[in-house]
Amino acid sequence: MNPRPSFAPRRARGLSVLLIAALCTVLLAACGGEAQPQAGADGAQAEKATLRIGQQFGIVYLLLDVAQERGLIEQQAKAAGIDVTVQSQQLSGGSAINDALLSGAIDIAGAGTGPLFTIWDRTRGRQDVRGIASLGNFPYQLISNAPRVKSIDDLGQGDRIAVPATGVSVQSRILQYASAQRWGQDQALKLDALQVALPHPDAAAALISGGNEVNTHFSSPPYQQQELVRNPKAHVILDSYQVLGGPSSATVLYATAKFQQDNPKLYHAFVAALDEAAKFIAAHPEEAADIFVKRNPSSDRALVLQVLKDPQVQFKIAPQNTLGLGKFMQQVGAIKQAPAAVSDYFFDDPLIAGGS
Numbered sequence: 001m002n003p004r005p006s007f008a009p010r011r012a013r014g015l016s017v018l019l020i021a022a023l024c025t026v027l028l029a030a031c032g033g034e035a036q037p038q039a040g041a042d043g044a045q046a047e048k049a050t051l052r053i054g055q056q057f058g059i060v061y062l063l064l065d066v067a068q069e070r071g072l073i074e075q076q077a078k079a080a081g082i083d084v085t086v087q088s089q090q091l092s093g094g095s096a097i098n099d100a101l102l103s104g105a106i107d108i109a110g111a112g113t114g115p116l117f118t119i120w121d122r123t124r125g126r127q128d129v130r131g132i133a134s135l136g137n138f139p140y141q142l143i144s145n146a147p148r149v150k151s152i153d154d155l156g157q158g159d160r161i162a163v164p165a166t167g168v169s170v171q172s173r174i175l176q177y178a179s180a181q182r183w184g185q186d187q188a189l190k191l192d193a194l195q196v197a198l199p200h201p202d203a204a205a206a207l208i209s210g211g212n213e214v215n216t217h218f219s220s221p222p223y224q225q226q227e228l229v230r231n232p233k234a235h236v237i238l239d240s241y242q243v244l245g246g247p248s249s250a251t252v253l254y255a256t257a258k259f260q261q262d263n264p265k266l267y268h269a270f271v272a273a274l275d276e277a278a279k280f281i282a283a284h285p286e287e288a289a290d291i292f293v294k295r296n297p298s299s300d301r302a303l304v305l306q307v308l309k310d311p312q313v314q315f316k317i318a319p320q321n322t323l324g325l326g327k328f329m330q331q332v333g334a335i336k337q338a339p340a341a342v343s344d345y346f347f348d349d350p351l352i353a354g355g356s
Contacts (some may be wrong), residue, residue, distance in 0.1 A: 170213020
C-alpha cells in the first residue's frame with residue numbers, strides 16, 4: 001500500500017487554483033456572467049446554484065465523500081426546491097483552507113477545530129465565520145519511528161514533527177494543549193519549533209520510509225494506521241483523546257454568516273445531507289469503505305474498514321468536546337475572545353443541537 005495517493009495536490013498549487021477560481025467569479029460577475037445567482041420571480045435573491053467545498057486529506061472527510069458520491073446534497077437541495085451543483089477542492093492545512101474561505105474561493109471549509117477557533121476569533125464582527133457541523137469523532141495519534149521517543153518528554157532538537165500546518169492546525173493546537181498539561185501553560189509552544197508543515201500523505205510516506213525528513217507525525221486516519229502497519233518501528237506516543245479528555249470532534253465544517261444567511265434552504269439541505277451520510281456510514285460500513293477507496297484509489301480497503309469499525313470512531317455531526325480547546329487557545333493568547341458556549345462558534349441548526 002502506498003500511503004501517498006497519486007492525486008494529492010501540493011498546498012500551493014491547490015490554493016492557487018482556488019484563488020484563480022475566485023478571481024474568475026469576480027470577473028464573471030462584473031461582466032454579467034452566470035456566476036452570480038439571479039433574482040427570483042418575486043424579486044428575491046435566489047440561493048447559490050454552485051456549492052464549493054474545500055476539504056483536506058483522510059478518512060475524517062468521509063461524510064463529505066459519501067454525501068457527494070451518493071448525491072445526497074443535491075437530493076436534499078432538490079427537496080427544498082433548489083438545483084445545485086457541488087464542487088470540491090483539496091488543500092492541506094487550516095491556513096490554506098481559511099485563506100480560501102476568506103478570499104471567496106470556497107463557500108464551505110473543512111479543517112480542524114483549531115483553525116475554526118482561529119478564524120472565528122479573527123472574523124468576529126466582520127465575516128462572522130462559525131461552524132456548520134462536525135465530521136465525527138476520531139482519535140488523532142502522534143506517531144514516532146524513533147525507538148528512543150516514548151512520549152513527548154523525549155522529543156528534542158533532533159526531531160521533526162510533521163503537521164498539516166505549523167502552529168495553527170488542530171494537530172498543532174492539540175500538541176500545544178498537551179505541552180501545557182505536561183509542563184505548564186507558559187510552555188505551551190515548547191514543541192512548535194520542531195514542527196514542519198507536510199500534507200498527511202507526504203508525512204506518512206516519510207515516516208514509513210524512515211528517512212531524515214521527519215521522524216514524528218501527528219497523523220489522522222487512515223494514515224496513522226498505514227504508518228503503524230508499514231513501519232515496525234512506528235509507535236504511538238500521544239493520542240488526542242488523552243489530551244481532550246475523551247472522544248472529540250477534531251475536524252469540522254464552517255462558513256461565513258453571509259453564506260448561512262443568504263442561503264437558508266441550501267444551508268439546511270447541506271446539514272441534512274451530512275446527517276444522512278453519517279447514518280449511512282454507521283449502517284453500511286462496507287459500502288462506505290468502497291466509496292472511500294473509489295475516491296482515494298491508493299487506499300487499503302482492509303485498513304479503511306478497520307477504521308470504520310473502530311469503536312473509538314463515531315460518525316455524528318453534532319460537535320462534541322470542542323469547547324475546552326477553544327478556552328485553552330484564549331488562555332495562551334492564540335485567540336483574543338474566549339468562547340463561552342458552542343453557540344458562540346457554531347451556527348444553530350436542529351440537527352446539531354446538544355453539541356459540546
